[in-house]
Amino acid sequence: MSSDPNCIFCKIIAAEVPAAVVYEDDSVLAFLDIGPLADGHLLVVPHEHYIRLTDVPPERCAQMASVLPFLGRAVLEVTKAEGFNVLLNQGTVAGQAVPHIHFHIIPRKKDDLLGYRWNSGKYPEGRAAQLASAYQAALARLAS
Ligand code: 5GP
Ligand code: ZN
Numbered sequence: 001m002s003s004d005p006n007c008i009f010c011k012i013i014a015a016e017v018p019a020a021v022v023y024e025d026d027s028v029l030a031f032l033d034i035g036p037l038a039d040g041h042l043l044v045v046p047h048e049h050y051i052r053l054t055d056v057p058p059e060r061c062a063q064m065a066s067v068l069p070f071l072g073r074a075v076l077e078v079t080k081a082e083g084f085n086v087l088l089n090q091g092t093v094a095g096q097a098v099p100h101i102h103f104h105i106i107p108r109k110k111d112d113l114l115g116y117r118w119n120s121g122k123y124p125e126g127r128a129a130q131l132a133s134a135y136q137a138a139l140a141r142l143a144s
Helices: 008-013 058-066 068-079 127-143
Strands: 021-024 028-032 042-046 083-087 103-108
Touching (some): 008 028, 008 042, 021 068, 042 068, 068 083, 068 103
Antiparallel strands (some): 021 028, 042 103
16 A cells, blocks of 8 residues: 655554544544644545545545545534535645645534635636536546
């Protein structure tokens, strides 16, 4: 199984660095984020060291995603949150600080002041159709 000796999450998976672990199975570990955005903020990581989501084989990705409903129910119960955000940052430009891919589960409560900018835009005439075609062509190529 791939592991990086310099990776903090690989060290947590190997139990070389302590973490407040909440769940583990054959392929996934979930533990409390050391710098929580909210009380009970979890990280969900694959055992194998993948830097990017786009490197993760589909079956591994499915294993990671499959625990989200289960962990999400525990987050709601334990933190008494009314909802949560599932977040994955890929790339430093997107805020990825730890180069071992991970989902965040961030509990949310009304008026928690967490917030984030969601500055939605509007497509000019034709742009959405152009993008949809480009995506379809790229996906057809990537799937072959
Ligand atoms: P990213 O910015 O890569 O999406 O998120 C990395 C997260 O990992 C951050 O929220 C940060 O607080 C958390 N983190 C970094 N180092 C450690 C650590 O040693 N232990 C734990 N439990 N979380 C960590
Ligand atoms: Zn790692």
